[in-house]
Amino acid sequence: MMRFAIILALLAPPATGQDLTIATGGHYPPYIFNPSTAEATGLDKALVDELCDRGGYSCTWVDLPMGDIFQALARGDVDVVTGGFGYSAARDDIVDFTCPYVSSGDDTGDLMALSDDIDLNTARIGVLDQSLYQSAMAQAGRSTKAYPTEEAALAALTQGEIDVVFGSHNARLLAGDSITIIGTYPTFSGGSALAISETAPQLRADLDALLAEVSADGTLSRLHVQWLGSDQGDVIARCNDINALT
Template identity: 60%
Template sequence: MKGLAIVLALLGSTASADTLRIATGGHFPPYIYDPETEQARGFDKDLLDEICQRGEYDCVWVDLPMNDIFQALARGDVDVVTGGFGYSSERDAIVDFTCPYVYSGESAGHFVGASPDVDLITSRIGTLDESLYLKAMQQAQRDVRSYPTEAAALDALAAGEIDVVFGSHNMVSDSEGRGGFYELGEYPTFSGGTVLGVSEDATALLDDLNDLLAKISADGTLGQLQLRWLGRDSGDTISRCFDPTALA
């Protein structure tokens, strides 16, 4: 992928029935690493590659800002969004979702601070923009500021602009690598599982994605991908989604 020129060309084009424009919201390991480069990899990259091969789709990847990714999907600028996204009723109000392909993902976010004695009620909290972590802090009526990446939020923490970062276990790992930060506990994010997003009027695509996910799950491929990237094989995950339109 060659950056902004391709993104603009894609957003101005009309995809054929056999083309999937797949959008990510940035670097979010282990689901997606380096999405804007030819070295893009991760759980969702492998999963979507499998879907594209089995569904005989011509797939093109687009990296969009987190603060526009679901709106871009709703506008029809892209066809699928992926990158470790969790289901939420707020997101479901503007787009539709597949069956969850990871149920045992995190249902809680983690607090990291520059001091072990931070007051999590009154502190200035940084989160990833347009994430369930941001929504959870807003619902809790905390003093929250959003950043384009979790790394940027940790930079703000190091600079003293905020007191705490609330985010994923990957953010915690990043903070440990930097040193000088403290893990301060967890708070629920109310995620309903990791899903792929499609626009509300793409019912045929939603059905096809759910059918492909069911096959990938039933033959063990999904479990192998989970084991490779998440460290666990949860078995036939999609069979637990008894109604394929339950989240639609």
């Protein structure tokens, strides 16, 4: 009976005419470039704009600090969080997630330092606040210092406040030749998904239905090729139900 209800929810036509506030958590290529500007683009910008068009939603985009974005969603300040965010159990404690539109997401992070002569057992590690990189280091039992942006963490590394930055491949690009990659570590991402308030189950079902539509007709595959360089196929069809990530 539960599986039948889930299937009906996925097949039901979405509500239209609703105003939605879409929140991103900073510049995070290739998912979101230049958020909260007229030049905003990327996989998630193109995908969510497509969902807004098909669903008849009036969508407004805002960019929020990483340290507050999921709490803002839980408070009801915004309706959807996007920008390459991976599923995690900690995030799932306060918000809900759609089926993943990218099957694996960024499932490793880079350990970056100014030289390769670093003892990771005693290193001071900087991470992006409220990120999967922070939770992965906590799971590994490492002490970390959180920063509001990866740029701030890289600046702290340069100034000697920390010994290592554990962060995204985008941070590596930002740092350029000034840093050394001394290793990688898993972030235990469950795939990139849209985050929705726990108090909006119908919106989550509607967005899952729209995701299933754009995945089935090849639109999502075209966006994967454009922004990720590879076709992941009909990824939503591989999501057995809307609670698959848990």
